[in-house]
Amino acid sequence: MGRTNEPPRLPGGGFAAWSRDRLAVARRGADECGDVWQLEPGVYVAATAGACEAVLRRAQDFPKAPSPLFPPLKGSNEAPTAEERAHAHAARMRGLRAQAVAARVGEIAPGAALFAARWPTDRDVEVLPAARHALAEIGVRYLFSEDAPALLPFAARLFLAREVLVRPSRWEWPRWVPTPARRFRTRQQAAFTDALRPVVRRRRASGRLGDDVLGQMLQPSSRYGALPEEAVLDTLPGITVATFEAPTRAAGWILLHLARHPEAADRVAAEAASLPADPAATTSTHLDDLRYTRALVHEVLRLHPPSWLLTRRTAQRTQLAGYTVEAGSTVLVCPYTAHRDAREHPEPDRFRPERWLDGPDAPANPGAFLSFGTGPHGCEGAALAMATLTLLTAHTARCHRLSEPPGPEPGYRVTTFEGLATDGLRLRATPRAPGQPRPR
Template structure:
């Protein structure tokens, strides 16, 4: 007999049912069981807005598992020390904070404009392979400025290694097993590190550290002093891929909504008409004026958060929404269902960007918007991603009408294994008259 205060078990819920249709089971669990429900013994799903927010903020009770896709390479001194991790994160955040992104809008906008320029018109095009290289160029440039052209090919190979590694497999090997895909990842990580190391040494020896994110990491901290070279090298492969991987997934959903909601696209186009003809002269004021465009991006991320499921662990027994969570349990935080909590979002399944322009539409309210996570492990690049996606959306709508290929069936497949994406999505761009 289960404990009185144990989260309810979803009838018919199991890992087998979960693997068949994770989105449908997640929605059914939230609708039938409420705030927290049990998928399997020791595996719980946080399903609604307030509870998801609580788990993500309570990092001591629900820490993020330590399983980076690009773990630190073996080195004589061992893995980074805790103070090195603290210093590295603080330095990265200094370069990724909203004020820093705002100051560099003129560097971000040209990349999104080049994507628009290169979109072939009048034909159905698979959109994710088209948009991803341009977002990669923007992200790598933001991190490394003038050194980006050298590092971009290696960053792209890191992305390829990630795609290979996270591909669904019948076998889940222990992390210490050197499978072919893990060896491939390590080779790509070593190549990226070998390309970045001389750049770090050149910048330090010349004293010209740079104003990009790498430059911020090279600046000595008043508390910790300079970061060791290896600590910088360890942290940057994952961050580099993250600057364009998640925005690429989001871009697919955004462009699909421009196609499906032409009135919304027209409103974005009217707003984007005020952007400067030369993208390099775009400023944070221009970005701030794209209020409806930003609302549209947020609404798409509400309905289709690219990181739709986040994993946390409970190292000790704790309470969550009046339920007992046992030590050793896994808690799956589900922004996908939290964003469909009708208590926070009236008509939650309706696409309505205007909700973010209303007085009640505030992302500061707990649990209302988890598109980039929240708490100590929230997405470091949230401001950069919003700037990239907002400018891409505005410039696309200003130039094109976007449409889906004709046919009764969707021209894409929704994938959920690593993130929520539109695999195989084809769209057509037609010049606005």
């Protein structure tokens, strides 16, 4: 392959500037350098929709780095093989695909309604802890059904271990160094696995495997038979945390936009009036009827993708957007700037949920929506996240009008280290219709 020029360097855009304001440098790199730009030697940023999609879809050229949330526990004599992990993934996806989620909407909606019902009114409340708790209850119940209450405390400690591990630090320790944060993660992972193991054994012994995600993983396949116990347990800590980690970041942005755009919130509330009084009676038809609410969620995720930066490593020398990228290079895929590509989204900085509805404003290329990734490593839980966030948005707007605390300064900090989040966000809820029965 003949060598062409390298991607351009952004003047004054090295790691020092990046560490001070990553979003601003990312925007400047996309504006001044185009599709791909060089942050430092061997580190490139895919900035526009076409370049980002190319990296994510070409998994052979740009494989995903093996960095699971929770690596396999050491000391097991029966570590799953690559084939068993692939089978476990396929079994897990049977419970997470769009059809499976649609069939269980009535199990998701009560948690979304309860989040709105629990919100204290007429005082400023920190949003993210309450949203995280509600989303964890929904996610853990979706995975483990009636066993969820016993597992929820362990899931909460898994999240805490994850948070401690990813906090910014002055030192980047090698993966093999047993830092206190890594030891804490291992202890919480082992505790979760120890709590889940008797659930797996009880279900198998009774023959009542369940129709939740765990049940799908316990179903024998005609090709592989039953998965070994360790293969079932191996990735469940990671998927458990994933059901509420990024959705919590997304929920913060969504609730902030409901506060900042009261006309849009009114439209969501009007749409949500069609939801049944008993949230458990919610069906996929009710969810499908929340067209504007879903469009609002899409638009917020376009503007503020919770996973705004994805990392890939080039497996071999290759071409990207007309540039040569050497083997072993790091490529940072930036949905945040890709979603602001005016060729894909007219008026890209403007909040316009209508662009996701049918009509002339609909995106020309739906693949330009990268908040859940795309290609072989797209988010497993995309359908579950969209259903949960749509129902959470609808029930909140149905019950409350949201507002920000008064004052010139925003009531939150934008954080970008592990994901794009509204750290410390505080909002006030005022009952939308006094005297209206609230969901139980």
